[in-house]
Structures are given as C-alpha cells and as structure tokens.
Amino acid sequence: MSEESTTRLRHVEDAMGTVFSFDVRGPEAGTPRSRAALEAAVASLHRADEVFSAYRGDSQLSRLVRGDLGLADCDPEVREVLALCDDAERLTDGWFSARYAGPLDPTGLVKGWAVERAARMMASAGADAVCLNGGGDIQLLGGPWRVGIAHPLRPGELATVVEAASGELAIATSGPAERGCHILDPRTGMPPESALASITVVSRSLTDADTWATAAFAMGDRARDWLERLPGAEAFAVTADGATWQTTGFGS
Amino acid sequence: MSTVKKKHPLRRMVLCTAATVSGIVLMLALKQPAPGTAAATAPVQVGAVAGSPTASAAATGSAAASAGSVQGSASASAPASAPSAAKSSAPAAANVTRSVTGDTAQTQYGPVQVEITMTGTKITAATALQHPTGGQSDQINANAVPKLNQEAVTAQSASIDAVSGASYTSAGYKQSLQSALDKAGV
Numbered sequence A: 001m002s003e004e005s006t007t008r009l010r011h012v013e014d015a016m017g018t019v020f021s022f023d024v025r026g027p028e029a030g031t032p033r034s035r036a037a038l039e040a041a042v043a044s045l046h047r048a049d050e051v052f053s054a055y056r057g058d059s060q061l062s063r064l065v066r067g068d069l070g071l072a073d074c075d076p077e078v079r080e081v082l083a084l085c086d087d088a089e090r091l092t093d094g095w096f097s098a099r100y101a102g103p104l105d106p107t108g109l110v111k112g113w114a115v116e117r118a119a120r121m122m123a124s125a126g127a128d129a130v131c132l133n134g135g136g137d138i139q140l141l142g143g144p145w146r147v148g149i150a151h152p153l154r155p156g157e158l159a160t161v162v163e164a165a166s167g168e169l170a171i172a173t174s175g176p177a178e179r180g181c182h183i184l185d186p187r188t189g190m191p192p193e194s195a196l197a198s199i200t201v202v203s204r205s206l207t208d209a210d211t212w213a214t215a216a217f218a219m220g221d222r223a224r225d226w227l228e229r230l231p232g233a234e235a236f237a238v239t240a241d242g243a244t245w246q247t248t249g250f251g252s
Numbered sequence B: 001m002s003t004v005k006k007k008h009p010l011r012r013m014v015l016c017t018a019a020t021v022s023g024i025v026l027m028l029a030l031k032q033p034a035p036g037t038a039a040a041t042a043p044v045q046v047g048a049v050a051g052s053p054t055a056s057a058a059a060t061g062s063a064a065a066s067a068g069s070v071q072g073s074a075s076a077s078a079p080a081s082a083p084s085a086a087k088s089s090a091p092a093a094a095n096v097t098r099s100v101t102g103d104t105a106q107t108q109y110g111p112v113q114v115e116i117t118m119t120g121t122k123i124t125a126a127t128a129l130q131h132p133t134g135g136q137s138d139q140i141n142a143n144a145v146p147k148l149n150q151e152a153v154t155a156q157s158a159s160i161d162a163v164s165g166a167s168y169t170s171a172g173y174k175q176s177l178q179s180a181l182d183k184a185g186v
Helices: A032-052 A060-066 A076-091 A107-124 A206-229 B070-076 B135-157 B177-184
Strands: A002-004 A008-015 A018-025 A129-134 A137-141 A145-150 A158-164 A168-174 A196-203 A234-239 A244-246 B025-028 B097-107 B110-119 B122-130 B162-164
Touching: A008 A032, A018 A032, A018 A107, A018 B177, A032 A060, A032 A076, A032 A107, A060 A076, A076 A107, A076 A206, A107 A129, A107 A137, A107 A168, A107 A206, A129 A145, A129 B162, A137 A145, A137 A206, A137 B162, A145 A168, A145 A196, A158 A168, A158 A196, A158 A234, A168 A206, A168 B162, A196 A206, A206 A234, B162 B177
Parallel strands: A145 B162, A158 B025
Antiparallel strands: A002 A008, A008 A018, A018 A129, A129 A137, A137 A168, A145 A158, A168 A196, A196 A234, A234 A244, B097 B110, B110 B122
16 A cells, blocks of 8 residues: 655555565655656565565575576576675674575575665655665665664563664664574574574665674674674664663764 | 774764663764765754653653653543544644554454554554453553553654564564554654
C-alpha cells in the first residue's frame, strides 16, 4: 500500500521474508517519475530475493551451491555480493562470514545491500530525502531524519534516537538472530553467549553497517574495541543487563 | 591489531547526548552529501532535546518540548467503543483529531490492540482496545497496559520517522514500532 502527497511518498512492501518501509520526501515525491522509481526499487527487492534466497531451491544462489550453476553464469550482482562478503569477512576478522554455517550463504549481507541499492534508486529519481527501513536496518539519504533505536529489553521503548541532518547515514541493529556469524561456542554448538542485548552500528553505507553490526554482536566483549578502531563506523550498544555504551564518536 | 589511531571519516558528524531512560538524542550533521545522492538540504541544527520522560515521578517536566503535554493525556484516555480508523492520504491539518488502530499483537498475556489518537501529526494518546482479561493476566495487565500506553506515546512523542532494531520478519513487523509508524502514515 502506498500513501502519497505531492511532497511525500510512503510505501510498505513485503519481500525477502520481511517488510520494507519506504519514506521519500521532496517536491518531486508525488510525480510519476518518483512512483516509477518506487516500482523499480520494489522490483529490485523481489529480484534480490529471487537471486539470493537460501530458502528457494531455484534461486541462483541455491543452484550455485548445489553446483547446478557456475558463477560465470550467474547475474553480475552475485559476483558483486560475494566480493562484498569477502571484504566484510576481512574487515571483521572473520566474525562475519558468508560461510558461517558451511555452505555459502551471503544472506546476512544481501538485505542491507538490497536496501541501500533500493534507497539510492529513489534518490536518483530526484528525492530530497529517502528513508528505507528493511526489517530494522535503515539507509538514509538526505534529511533531516530522526530514527529511534528499539530497546532490546523493553518492548515498545526506545533506547536512543539518532538524528541525521543531511548526507548519507546507515543504521543497522543486530541482536541474537542475525545470520552471518560462524563463530560457534564448541561447548554449546551455538554462537557465543553475548553480553550484548543489541548493538547498533552507524556508517555511511548500510551494506557495511549491516555486516559490521552482525560481526560486532557475535564478538561480544571484543566489539567495543573493534568498533572504536574501525574507520567509518560508530556504535551504540545495550548490554544484557540494560546498561549502554557507545563509541567515542557516537556522542558528546 | 594495529595501534594506529582511528581515522574519522565521519568527523563531520556532530553528536550530542542527553541521557534519560527512554530517550537519548544524538544529532548527526553530515555536512557533505556524497556524490550521486539526493540534493542535500542545509544541515538542520535541532536544539538538544532531552529524552522523553517515563511515567516515573522523578522524570523532569522540561523534556520533550516538541511533544507538548503528552504525558498527561495518556492515562486519561479511555475510549471503550470501536475505533474509527480514519486514514487519509492528504497531510493532516493541524488540530484535526483522528484515531488510528494498530494491528492486534499477541503478547505473552494475550492479544493486545492499541488505538492511537492523533491531533494534527502528533500522537496524543494511545489506548489498549483489546487486552487480556481474567485471572492472573488481569493483575499483570493492570501494570502492563498503562505502561504500553506511555511507551507508545513516548516513542511517538520523540517525533521519530523510523525505528531500527534487531531484524524482524514479516510476522514480527506487525508488533514493531515501525509498523505503528507506517500505519499512522504521517
């Protein structure tokens, strides 16, 4: 369903097993060009699902993993995403990996990547400001925008509010159910018990913020130092007992 | 790991915090739009806003200046009748009051459905239309419902556009704050 005025275009779309909330502002927001961009952006989300879904046997990814399809025969975006996964694995010292459970599974990166791509499509159609929330991970372009961070321990409450005036800002929050952590505690066979209830990473690109938040959550106690040193990222965390911490550049 | 001091490509971000239980406001003023993005508006320096007070009596009253007198109305509202879910696609005029009904959320105590009353573009009250009754859940819910009201109002009184949280599925979305914002549609 979409709601439009002449200066604002909003749309909610079910795709990739989650819900994408579009919020687009600008004098052009209600124009046919903008609506066409929205259709294209929505189509790009469904396309990402078709190509990358680990749940669909006929996705290019599933066929690639089975050996029914060669990488050279996949869409170029498959190579792009796998290369981004390699970058993310290096940057996170392996705490994010597309091979976290054995077979290739880039879905922990695909959602943020798809959101960023769709948001940029809307911006290139002439929007002044775009906010696209894909299942809790957000790409902002332009502004101003105010984004609340859901409190992981108190449903309905916010832990903090982030304001973006202009430019690009991505906000990704990770909790226990993220995909892409391959570090398993050998005692339990599960990801390590974390002292964190959630961690929010802020950067320019959601493709980055998403994987960094996933990795940071998996790291637990190591996350703070890692994020403090990581260029282009700031972070805010809620610990399991409800306390919070943030990187030096996240607040003053 | 290297001991090189961290670079700050985000050095243009200006961040302020004011710590309260339910609202810490950060201001990020990115002065340079990246190439290819939408035309950037001039950076808007919003005055530091203290977090929205909780229902605690210790909360200061000076916060949430933009939300007006939100707190007082939350506990006073009590519509028992069916909601009128007026959803318009035109921008809401100031001072027009309307109601929007959220989806029913299944909580551990039973189904809860919240109706939000909006005046203009601000949520001024949130009331549970459905809440579990009977037995122990009554006692639990006596505390839960007013808090739900205050929290729903508190989130909106921060005038947020979107909510980031741990990944939700399509089913989880229905219980999310993001879904309430999308439904309110302003």
